[in-house]
Amino acid sequence: MHRKLKLPEKTCPVCQRPFRWRRKWRNHWDDVVYCSKRCRGNRSDASKSQD
Numbered sequence: 001m002h003r004k005l006k007l008p009e010k011t012c013p014v015c016q017r018p019f020r021w022r023r024k025w026r027n028h029w030d031d032v033v034y035c036s037k038r039c040r041g042n043r044s045d046a047s048k049s050q051d
Helices: 037-041 043-050
Strands: 009-011 018-020
Touching: 037 043
Parallel strands: none
Antiparallel strands: 009 018
16 A cells, blocks of 8 residues: 655645645656646735735
């Protein structure tokens, strides 16, 4: 059985929640920034709230 505890983790800049590596991201994990399409769509809202 594969243990998910050993997977790499990042923090989403929009929702500030941690998310882990997924198989679909295996070829471009370094380029993944957002945890979901929803956060990617709300990325401008996050930059406005930081100002």
